[in-house]
Amino acid sequence: xxxxxxxxxxxxxxxxxxxxxxxxxxxxxxxxxxxxxxxxxxxxxxxxxxxxxxxxxxxxxxxxxxxxxxxxxxxxxxxxxxxxxxxxxxxxxxxxxxxxxxxxxxxxxxxxxxxxxxxxxxxxxxxxxxxxxxxxxxxxxxxxxxxxxxxxxxxxxxxxxxxxxxxxxxxxxxxxxxxxxxxxxxxxxxxxxxxxxxxxxxxxxxxxxxxxxxxxxxxxxxxxxxxxxxxxxxxxxxxxxxxxxxxxxxxxxxxxxxxxxxxxxxxxxxxxxxxxxxxxxxxxxxxxxxxxxxxxxxxxxxxxxxxxxxxxxxxxxxxxxxxxxxxx
Numbered sequence: 001x002x003x004x005x006x007x008x009x010x011x012x013x014x015x016x017x018x019x020x021x022x023x024x025x026x027x028x029x030x031x032x033x034x035x036x037x038x039x040x041x042x043x044x045x046x047x048x049x050x051x052x053x054x055x056x057x058x059x060x061x062x063x064x065x066x067x068x069x070x071x072x073x074x075x076x077x078x079x080x081x082x083x084x085x086x087x088x089x090x091x092x093x094x095x096x097x098x099x100x101x102x103x104x105x106x107x108x109x110x111x112x113x114x115x116x117x118x119x120x121x122x123x124x125x126x127x128x129x130x131x132x133x134x135x136x137x138x139x140x141x142x143x144x145x146x147x148x149x150x151x152x153x154x155x156x157x158x159x160x161x162x163x164x165x166x167x168x169x170x171x172x173x174x175x176x177x178x179x180x181x182x183x184x185x186x187x188x189x190x191x192x193x194x195x196x197x198x199x200x201x202x203x204x205x206x207x208x209x210x211x212x213x214x215x216x217x218x219x220x221x222x223x224x225x226x227x228x229x230x231x232x233x234x235x236x237x238x239x240x241x242x243x244x245x246x247x248x249x250x251x252x253x254x255x256x257x258x259x260x261x262x263x264x265x266x267x268x269x270x271x272x273x274x275x276x277x278x279x280x281x282x283x284x285x286x287x288x289x290x291x292x293x294x295x296x297x298x299x300x301x302x303x304x305x306x307x308x309x310x311x312x313x314x315x316x317x318x319x320x321x322x323x324x325x326x327x328x
Contacts, residue, residue, distance in 0.1 A: 001025055001026045001027075001028060001048065001063060001066040001067050001068060002019055002023070002025045002026070002027055002028070002067075002068060002069055002070075002071070002237075003028045003030060003060070003067055003069070003070045003071070004016055004019070004027065004028070004029050004030070004070075004071045004073065005029075005030045005031065005053070005056070005070070005071070005072045005073055005074035005098070006030075006031055006072070006073035006074030006075060006112075007027075007028075007029030007030065007031050007042070007071075007073070007074075008029055008031040008032075008033055008038050008039065008041050008042050009031065009038070009041070009073060009074070009077075009180075009183075010041075010176070010178075010180050010181040010183075010184060010226070011073055011112070011173065011176060011226060011229055011230075012029070012031070012071070012073040012074070013041035013042060013045075013180045013328065014178060014179070014180055014226045014227070014229075014230050014328055015071060015073070015230050015233055015234075016029060016042070016045055016047075017044075017045065017328050018230045018234055019234070020045055020046060022234060025068065026048035026049075026066075027045070027046075027047050027048055028047070028048055028049040028050075028051060028059070028063075029042065029045075029047055029049070029050050029051070030051045030052070030053055030056050030059070030074060031050070031052075031053070031074060032052065032053060034183075036183045037182070037183060038183040040327050041180040041183070041327060041328075043327060044327065044328070053074065053094075056098075057097070057101065060101060064105050067105075067107055068107065068108065069107060069108035069109070069110065069167075069237055069240075070098065070102055070107055070108070070109055070110070071110050071111075071233065071237075072095060072098055072109065072110070072111035072112065073111070073112045074090075075090060075091045075095075075112065075143075075146075075147075076090045076091055076143065076146075077114075077143065077184075077187065078143065078187055079116060079141050079143045079144070079187065080141070080186075081141075081142065081143060082142070084142045087142045087143060087146045088142075088146055088149075090146075091143070091146035091147060091150065092146050092149050092150050092153075095111065095150050096150065096153060099111075099153075099154065099164075099165070099168075102165040102168075103163050103164055103165050106165065106166050107165060107166075108165065108166065108167040108237065108240050109165040109167060109168050109169070110167070110169045110171070110233060110236055110237065111150075111169070111170055111171070112147075112170075112171055112173060113147045113148075113150070113151050113170040113171055113172045113173070113245065114143070114144060114147045114172055114173055115172050115173060115174040115175075115222070115247070115249065115290055115292070116139055116140070116141065116143055116144030116147060117137055117139055117144050117145075117147050117148040117151060117172060118137060118139075118144075118172075118290070119137055119138040119139045119140050119144065120138070120140060120287060121287060121288075121289055121290060123136050123137055123138075124293070125247065125249075125290065125291055125292055125293050126293045127172055127245055127246050127247040127292075127293060127296050127297075128245075129151070129154075129155050129158070129170075129244055129245035130155065130159070131152065131155045131156055131159050134148070134151060134152045134155055135152065140285040140287075141285060150170075151170055151245055154168060154170065154245075155245070164243075166240065167236075167240040167241070167242065167243055168243045169236050169242065169243055169244060169245075169246065170244075170245040170246070171229075171232070171233070171245075171246055171247075171248045172245065172246065172247045172248060172249075172292070173224075173229060173248045173249075174221070174222040174223070174224055174247065174248060174249030174250075174290060174292050175189065175221045175222060175223045175224065175249075175290070176189070176224050176225075176226050176229055176248075177189035177190075177191045177192070177223060177224075177225065177226065177312065177313075177316060178225055178226030178227065178312075178316055178320075179226070179316065179319075179320040179321075179326060179327060179328045180226075180327055180328055182326070182327075189223075190206075190256060190259055190260075191259065191263060191313055191316055191317075192321070194259075194260055194263045195263060195267075195317060195321050198263070198267065198269070202272050203272035203273060203274050204260045204263065204264070204271075204272065204273045204274070205273070205274050205275075205276050206256050206257070206260060206273055206274075206275055206276070207219070207256075207275070207276060207277075207278040208275045208276065208277060208278060209288070210278065210283055210286075211288050213288075214288050214289075216275040217255060217256050217257035217260070217273065217275065218255050218256075218257060219255065219256055219286075219287075219288050219289070220253035220254065220255055220288065220289045220290070220291065221253060221254065221255075221256070221259075221287075221289075221290050222249035222250055222251070222252065222253050222254075222290050222291045222292045223250070223254055223259060223309055223312070224248065224249050224250050224306065224307075224312075225306075225307040225311075225312030225315070225316070227307065227312075227315075228248075228250070228304075228306050228307055228312075229248050231304055232246075232248055232297070232302060235302055235304070239300075239301065242300050242301075244296070244300070246296055246297045246300075247292035247293055247294055247296070247297065248292070248297075249290075249291065249292025249294065250292065250294070250306040250307075250309075251291065251292050251293065251294035251306070252291065252306075253289060253290065253291035254309050257273070258309060259309060259313065260273050262309055262310045262313040262314070263313055263317065265310065265313075265314070266313050266314040266316075266317040266318060267317060267322075
């Protein structure tokens, strides 16, 4: 049995689809479906159980012998959430309790961290899991801080040689795009936002730059196709001897202008882009550059090439967004 918290969400539901395809294990999703259409992310899946988070530990405790691994992707992932107590309770305290459960019962534990832990990037994007290195990072929002605090907690336990799960892996996801993100609203990828805009307008809209070193549309991100993220998680599950904290990005930053042009290319339309003002509340917390260091991921043996931005956007649009059923 494999347990996926947040399995109805964006990355989680894509992982569930892969696990259903590649394994014979019963799949258990722990998540809140809410009142939007997130349930459609699971519409094509065959699940053994769908458990609300409030029942998570009672379910785990009654199925200890059957559970092989837990993929912990559930979190409050809205980067603009201002209720710090709510975020810490869900992203740090609950995660810590789940870590303790996996330690006590010796289960594989693969969890989602975030590139938001790197803050403005001034300390670089090296996925070093040493306590002294992690303590230098200054996340820009409470979401990033909650993920950072959990990374730091695990690193502290590891350096003190305290008990941990037999496999304990944290994954710092960079800018992920792909199917099943539609319930995320304003937190959807820029690919999805541009596609929606082009349903009504002939032009895409990108934020202006307020940094002298970056032209409008020249802001850089490490965009990664969701299938590449799933490939990494599945590989880690198959390699339980690997533990640590790893970046999940392509290692190649691309501009928002590149991304927008890729959308137009996938739609076979001429590129038309307008630059708009960035909301003032975002300007002081805006990252102009992110790029994952991927050397540690490759050093542990993961060698599959990453999907190019142009190919990933093409697959997303042509295989999902323009289809009658855009869900995986």
